[in-house]
Amino acid sequence: MAFCQVIVDIAHEDVDRVFTYRVPQGMKLCPGMRVHVPFGRQHRIEGVVVGMTEDCDLPESRVRDVSDTLEDYPAVLPALLELAKDIKATSFCTLAQALRLMIPAQMRGERIREKTKEMAVLTVDPAVRGQVIASQARAPKRAAILKLLVNSENGELSCEELRAQLGDYRTALQALVKMGFARIEKREVMRSPYGAMERLAQADPELTAQQKEVLSSLLPAMDAGEGAFLLYGVTGSGKTEVFIRAVRHAAQQGKTAIVLVPEIALTPQMVMWFRSRFGEDAAVLHSRLSPGERYDEWRRIRRGDVRVVIGARSAIFAPLENIGLIIIDEEHEASYVADNTPRYDARELAKMRCAREGAVLLLASATPSMRSFALSGRGDLTLLEMPRRVKNRPLPDVHVIDMRQELAQGNRSVFSGAMLDGLKRCMDAGKQAILFVNRRGYATFVSCRSCGYVVNCSQCDVSMTYHSTEGILRCHYCGQEQNVPSVCPECASKYIKYFGTGTQRVEEEVRRFFPDVPVLRMDNDTTRAKDAHEHLIAQFRRGEARILVGTQMIAKGLDFPNVTMVGIIAADAMLNLPDYRSAERTFQLLTQVAGRAGRADTPGEVYLQTYDPEHYAIETASRQDYRAFYETEMHRRRRALYPPYTLIARLLYEADREQDASREAESAMRQMEAFLERRSYLRKYVISLRVMPCPVKRIKGKFRWQVTLKIVDKLVCQEAVGKMSEIALTPLEGCVCVCQVNPGSMM
Ligand code: ADP
Numbered sequence: 001m002a003f004c005q006v007i008v009d010i011a012h013e014d015v016d017r018v019f020t021y022r023v024p025q026g027m028k029l030c031p032g033m034r035v036h037v038p039f040g041r042q043h044r045i046e047g048v049v050v051g052m053t054e055d056c057d058l059p060e061s062r063v064r065d066v067s068d069t070l071e072d073y074p075a076v077l078p079a080l081l082e083l084a085k086d087i088k089a090t091s092f093c094t095l096a097q098a099l100r101l102m103i104p105a106q107m108r109g110e111r112i113r114e115k116t117k118e119m120a121v122l123t124v125d126p127a128v129r130g131q132v133i134a135s136q137a138r139a140p141k142r143a144a145i146l147k148l149l150v151n152s153e154n155g156e157l158s159c160e161e162l163r164a165q166l167g168d169y170r171t172a173l174q175a176l177v178k179m180g181f182a183r184i185e186k187r188e189v190m191r192s193p194y195g196a197m198e199r200l201a202q203a204d205p206e207l208t209a210q211q212k213e214v215l216s217s218l219l220p221a222m223d224a225g226e227g228a229f230l231l232y233g234v235t236g237s238g239k240t241e242v243f244i245r246a247v248r249h250a251a252q253q254g255k256t257a258i259v260l261v262p263e264i265a266l267t268p269q270m271v272m273w274f275r276s277r278f279g280e281d282a283a284v285l286h287s288r289l290s291p292g293e294r295y296d297e298w299r300r301i302r303r304g305d306v307r308v309v310i311g312a313r314s315a316i317f318a319p320l321e322n323i324g325l326i327i328i329d330e331e332h333e334a335s336y337v338a339d340n341t342p343r344y345d346a347r348e349l350a351k352m353r354c355a356r357e358g359a360v361l362l363l364a365s366a367t368p369s370m371r372s373f374a375l376s377g378r379g380d381l382t383l384l385e386m387p388r389r390v391k392n393r394p395l396p397d398v399h400v401i402d403m404r405q406e407l408a409q410g411n412r413s414v415f416s417g418a419m420l421d422g423l424k425r426c427m428d429a430g431k432q433a434i435l436f437v438n439r440r441g442y443a444t445f446v447s448c449r450s451c452g453y454v455v456n457c458s459q460c461d462v463s464m465t466y467h468s469t470e471g472i473l474r475c476h477y478c479g480q481e482q483n484v485p486s487v488c489p490e491c492a493s494k495y496i497k498y499f500g501t502g503t504q505r506v507e508e509e510v511r512r513f514f515p516d517v518p519v520l521r522m523d524n525d526t527t528r529a530k531d532a533h534e535h536l537i538a539q540f541r542r543g544e545a546r547i548l549v550g551t552q553m554i555a556k557g558l559d560f561p562n563v564t565m566v567g568i569i570a571a572d573a574m575l576n577l578p579d580y581r582s583a584e585r586t587f588q589l590l591t592q593v594a595g596r597a598g599r600a601d602t603p604g605e606v607y608l609q610t611y612d613p614e615h616y617a618i619e620t621a622s623r624q625d626y627r628a629f630y631e632t633e634m635h636r637r638r639r640a641l642y643p644p645y646t647l648i649a650r651l652l653y654e655a656d657r658e659q660d661a662s663r664e665a666e667s668a669m670r671q672m673e674a675f676l677e678r679r680s681y682l683r684k685y686v687i688s689l690r691v692m693p694c695p696v697k698r699i700k701g702k703f704r705w706q707v708t709l710k711i712v713d714k715l716v717c718q719e720a721v722g723k724m725s726e727i728a729l730t731p732l733e734g735c736v737c738v739c740q741v742n743p744g745s746m747m
């Protein structure tokens with residue numbers, strides 16, 4: 001008798017274990033296959049087989065049969081089953097939740113179908129074709145169908161095509177089928193997401209010395225099947241070409257590769273590069289795919305039809321077998337960490353996949369994350385460097401412009417005099433320019449336009465956030481509140497304002513100063529339509545516009561050879577967000593944006609406008625000096641006890657009634673206190689443990705309370721975070737709870 005162990009697709013702690021079912025006679029099952037099973041009073045629910053056994057401890061009568069299988073192959077590969085278990089262990093979720101990551105959402109609940117088309121296929125021997133056509137001379141439709149089929153490439157045409165050519169063809173075709181001259185076949189079609197894509201040159205460039213050197217470390221590691229690297233390469237150093245060669249090496253070894261890029265950098269351009277070099281061997285997974293396209297790409301991957309998968313965070317779950325290489329480009333990006341349950345970090349999962357499947361890990365960035373650079377210092381990652389741009393092109397010249405002085409001189413425009421001059425020179429030279437407007441942090445903090453003073457929390461070293469509904473300032477870390485000052489406490493200026501300038505305003509100003517220059521704007525408003533993003537980029541590349549005004553979405557990955565000038569309207573907009581990473585994010589963003597200039601043969605110029613030119617993030621970014629930034633920032637993090645030295649974990653409770661949220665939060669607080677009481681060895685690492693209403697007390701009608709834990713980042717301390725995650729899994733009445741670790745926002 002054969003039995004199987006099934007994880008049912010219910011994300012509830014109470015059923016977070018395997019259930020045993022009998023395998024009916026003749027059913028072929030193996031681990032990773034999806035099945036329907038009866039469960040409790042439910043007649044039929046989905047589950048994943050995670051193990052097979054010959055015998056079973058339960059009495060025969062209590063074991064039920066598997067109803068049927070959803071596919072005739074394992075949808076979850078063995079290595080991904082193991083990865084799901086890792087996720088359960090490290091993200092403290094149920095195995096059912098972890099397994100959901102492994103299959104496209106559309107496959108669950110059978111919400112999607114394979115797309116098929118009908119084909120008319122000729123079944124007549126070539127030798128007698130003429131005769132057969134002649135025999136139908138009195139039935140012109142039939143003869144016409146036969147002629148079309150005979151002249152087609154493989155003696156077949158889609159019924160759609162027949163209809164287009166002949167109008168009503170059906171009766172005639174059915175007659176031909178009856179006579180044995182043709183048959184109708186249903187065939188699966190793959191939806192292709194690569195419709196109207198530009199094609200680029202496919203030839204390989206000669207590698208630069210730096211690229212060769214990096215590959216000379218990477219490729220032998222791939223041959224050995226182990227190694228983890230951090231590639232720190234300045235913008236324009238040619239990292240993409242390194243990726244392409246390494247991926248090709250994997251293919252030559254008979255292996256496969258995953259290339260992760262941040263969603264925002266997953267530009268059509270990036271997709272096009274890989275498609276033009278790897279053709280059908282590349283699959284792409286990104287959020288602009290329709291559910292059908294996503295499902296078809298997934299199946300192409302699962303069937304082993306592709307060599308390389310390029311995708312955003314969740315592509316780490318691509319069902320590739322025989323992986324030789326996982327690349328994570330722009331590894332510093334926050335988007336590699338999932339914010340919903342299960343909360344996973346794609347970089348950590350990549351490390352686990354590589355170790356288990358004998359693959360090499362390559363993290364790459366022009367501005368590596370604090371954590372990865374620190375790991376490379378300790379030898380956990382091998383550091384590879386590309387300090388120079390391709391062809392020794394210079395890094396762009398960065399002009400830092402002090403906007404306080406502009407104001408002092410009476411300039412209230414969004415452009416400084418210097419930036420305007422730079423833009424004029426660029427237009428006169430017939431080149432293109434990018435103007436970058438930072439939308440994050442728009443109008444959320446208060447600063448002085450005269451001296452740059454920012455209202456900060458006295459306790460937390462972060463800026464206070466302006467709450468327009470109540471008209472007050474509040475600290476998002478500790479909850480402290482104060483009124484908006486009417487004059488600057490530093491210099492007594494009355495120009496103390498909410499900060500921020502939108503893309504529309506910048507576009508208007510450009511049109512005012514350059515009425516004859518065509519301008520494009522790229523932001524959330526102009527890219528809402530499907531493919532709008534692609535179209536705007538293609539338009540700009542073709543030179544149909546000379547100036548591109550945009551947000552974060554133009555900061556990364558784009559390579560426009562004709563762009564020689566980049567203007568950053570307000571470099572410090574993000575600096576004062578209530579987030580301990582705001583300096584790091586600012587440095588990264590400025591470096592990336594500046595890196596868009598001067599990527600071809602004319603050197604680039606960057607104009608960076610700021611109210612805070614002495615800030616170390618701005619100052620080091622203007623020199624593109626990553627190491628200097630890293631040193632200063634690490635020092636600050638150590639002093640202020642921020643990650644990577646500490647972990648900040650919080651339990652967030654949301655409820656319709658405030659008393660439900662506060663009651664549960666306070667109960668969680670007591671559980672945590674009791675837990676730490678028992679684990680006395682953890683106590684010395686705890687910096688703070690607090691329960692309080694969230695800084696933003698109500699969002700979308702829900703009242704919010706939180707328990708926050710700040711603890712030294714040591715392995716043993718994971719236990720405390722684990723306890724919090726466990727608390728978060730407890731089912732609650734009238735209240736929802738999530739556990740977050742180092743959350744991007746503490747609001
Ligand atoms: P990064 O990702 O490091 O910012 P890219 O990979 O976009 O840099 O490369 C910058 C530019 O240099 C691109 O236009 C790319 O086509 C070009 N490039 C890269 N490698 C070479 C090479 N070996 N020879 C000539 N051009 C190259």
Ligand code: ZN
Pocket residue numbers: 448449450451452453488489490491492493
């Ligand atoms: Zn001031």
Ligand code: ZN
Pocket residue numbers: 457458459460475476477478479480
């Ligand atoms: Zn505070």
